Amino acid sequence: MPTVKPASQWRQTAGWAALAEFIKQAAVLALCLLTLASGCTQGPAALTALPSGKPSAPPAERPPSPVEPPPSQVELVARLDMPSSRVLVVLTVPRPQAGLLRLSFRDLDAILDRLRSMSVKADGRPLATQKTSGNWDFQFEVPQKTQVLSVSYTVDPRWSAPGSSHTDTKSQRSYIRDYGAILRGCVVFPRVDPQIGPLRVRFLLPQGWTAVVPWEKSDAGYLVEPSALLDDYVALGRFDLEELQVAGSQVTLAVWAGLGQKNQSKFGSNELRKLVTWLAKTLGPLPSGGRSIAAFPSEYLGGGAASAGTVVTELSARTMAHEIVHWWNGWTFKTARDATWLGEGVTDYLAPKALWKAGVWSKKQFESEIRAYATGLKTLELRENKCFSLGEASENYWKENSPWHAVVYQKGALLGLVIDAAIHEASRGKHSIESVIAALCAGRSQTVTTPNIEDAVLRATGVDIRPLVDRYVRKAAAIPDVEALLKSIR
Numbered sequence: 241m242p243t244v245k246p247a248s249q250w251r252q253t254a255g256w257a258a259l260a261e262f263i264k265q266a267a268v269l270a271l272c273l274l275t276l277a278s279g280c281t282q283g284p285a286a287l288t289a290l291p292s293g294k295p296s297a298p299p300a301e302r303p304p305s306p307v308e309p310p311p312s313q314v315e316l317v318a319r320l321d322m323p324s325s326r327v328l329v330v331l332t333v334p335r336p337q338a339g340l341l342r343l344s345f346r347d348l349d350a351i352l353d354r355l356r357s358m359s360v361k362a363d364g365r366p367l368a369t370q371k372t373s374g375n376w377d378f379q380f381e382v383p384q385k386t387q388v389l390s391v392s393y394t395v396d397p398r399w400s401a402p403g404s405s406h407t408d409t410k411s412q413r414s415y416i417r418d419y420g421a422i423l424r425g426c427v428v429f430p431r432v433d434p435q436i437g438p439l440r441v442r443f444l445l446p447q448g449w450t451a452v453v454p455w456e457k458s459d460a461g462y463l464v465e466p467s468a469l470l471d472d473y474v475a476l477g478r479f480d481l482e483e484l485q486v487a488g489s490q491v492t493l494a495v496w497a498g499l500g501q502k503n504q505s506k507f508g509s510n511e512l513r514k515l516v517t518w519l520a521k522t523l524g525p526l527p528s529g530g531r532s533i534a535a536f537p538s539e540y541l542g543g544g545a546a547s548a549g550t551v552v553t554e555l556s557a558r559t560m561a562h563e564i565v566h567w568w569n570g571w572t573f574k575t576a577r578d579a580t581w582l583g584e585g586v587t588d589y590l591a592p593k594a595l596w597k598a599g600v601w602s603k604k605q606f607e608s609e610i611r612a613y614a615t616g617l618k619t620l621e622l623r624e625n626k627c628f629s630l631g632e633a634s635e636n637y638w639k640e641n642s643p644w645h646a647v648v649y650q651k652g653a654l655l656g657l658v659i660d661a662a663i664h665e666a667s668r669g670k671h672s673i674e675s676v677i678a679a680l681c682a683g684r685s686q687t688v689t690t691p692n693i694e695d696a697v698l699r700a701t702g703v704d705i706r707p708l709v710d711r712y713v714r715k716a717a718a719i720p721d722v723e724a725l726l727k728s729i730r
C-alpha cells in the first residue's frame with residue numbers, strides 16, 4: 241500500500257496563515273486519500289508537490305518517489321483473478337543491477353498468447369520494453385541507481401500435456417477453475433537474465449484456499465530458488481493436508497477436500513509411505529529438499545505432472561505412482577527426445593511394478609495393468625493398420641492429437657517388460673530393469689539418449705539389449721505375447 245505523510249511532519253505556522261495552510265494541506269490529504277482509494281500510486285508525489293503553492297513540475301522531472309520502502313529482497317506476489325482465470329503477478333527487485341534485463345516466458349505447449357499485459361517501472365517511472373522473440377521474450381534497460389524495479393503482468397496459466405489440445409480441459413495440467421488451481425512454474429513465471437533470487441513468493445488466494453508447495457516458509461510466503469519457481473507445480477485450493485517424513489524427505493500430501501466417501505482414494509499416506517520407501521531403497525535416495533503431492537479428483541485433472549519436488553495428479557494409485565517414479569526417471573536423470581520411450585513408457589511399466597513390489601498392489605493387479613497396455617496397443621495397431629517404432633513415436637510424442645503419444649506409453653511400457661524379462665532371465669533374477677534405472681540415477685543430472693541406455697544396461701547387468709532396442713525402437717516389430725514375459729518377472 242502507498243504511505244501518507246504523517247500529520248506530525250507538516251510544517252508548523254501561526255495564525256491565519258496556519259489556518260490557510262491547514263485547509264490547503266487537508267484538501268491535499270483528501271485528494272490523496274481519494275487517489276489511494278482509486279488504486280493510483282501517484283498519491284504521495286501529489287502530496288509533496290502541491291502544498292507549497294508553486295506550480296507542480298512535469299511528471300518526468302519530478303524526483304523519484306517510491307511508494308513503499310524498497311523490500312530487502314526480491315519479492316513476487318501472484319494473485320489469482322477468479323473471474324478471468326488469470327494470474328496477476330508483481331515482481332519487485334530492490335536495487336537491481338543496471339543494464340539490460342531479459343524476461344523469457346518460453347514454454348512448450350503453453351497457449352501462445354498467454355501474456356495479456358506487461359508493465360515495467362523503475363522507481364515508479366515506466367520503462368519501455370522490447371519484445372525480442374514473438375510473445376516470449378522481453379528486454380529493457382534498467383537505469384543506473386534504480387532503487388526499486390517493478391514488473392507487473394497478467395498471464396493466462398493454461399498449459400496442456402504434450403500431444404493434447406488446449407481445448408481439452410481434462411488434459412490441462414495448469415489452470416484456474418472455481419474449485420482449485422494448478423500453476424506450472426515456467427508458464428506463469430519468467431526466466432530472468434541476469435538471474436535474480438532467491439525470491440520471497442506470496443500467493444493472494446480466495447478465502448480458505450492454501451498453496452501446496454515444497455518450499456521453505458518465510459514470513460507470509462515462501463523462500464524459493466529461481467530454478468524451483470520455474471520447474472515446480474503449485475496446487476491451490478482446499479485440501480486435506482498431511483505432513484510426512486518419508487525416506488529422508490519431508491513430503492506434504494494434499495488431497496482435494498470435500499470428496500464424497502465413495503470417491504475417496506484408496507491411496508493415502510500409508511500407501512505413499514510404502515511406495516516412496518521402496519523406490520528410494522531400489523532406485524537410490526532422492527536429492528535432499530521437501531516435496532509436495534497434490535491430488536485432485538479425476539474429473540478435475542486427467543493424468544498428472546511432476547517436477548523434481550512436486551507432483552500434481554488425479555486420484556488414482558497408478559497415476560500417482562507414475563508421477564512419483566518421475567522423481568527418479570525424469571528428474572534425477574532426464575531423457576533426451578529420442579529416449580522418451582524410457583522417460584514415459586518405462587515409467588508406465590515401473591509404476592504398477594513399484595505398487596506391486598511395495599506391497600500396495602497384488603501381483604494380479606500389476607499383471608492386469610500390463611494386459612491392459614497390451615490390449616490398448618493391439619486396438620491402436622488394428623485401427624491404424626500398422627505397428628509403430630518407438631524411436632519414431634518418441635520423436636513425434638509432442639505432436640497434437642496423434643497416435644504417437646499412446647504408442648510411447650503403451651508400447652514403451654511393454655518394452656519395459658521385454659527388457660525386464662530379458663535381464664531377469666540372463667541374470668537369473670539377480671538384476672531387473674530397476675538396476676538400470678538405479679545406475680542412471682547414480683549418474684545424476686545427465687540427459688540420456690537411447691545409446692546411453694543400451695550402455696547403462698550392459699554395464700549395470702551385463703545384458704546386451706541392443707537387439708531388442710533394434711527390434712522395437714529402431715524398427716517397428718510387434719511386442720510378443722505378454723503372458724510368457726510376465727512369467728519371468730518375480
Ligand SMILES: [Zn+2]
Nearest residue numbers: 562566584587
Ligand atoms: Zn510421465
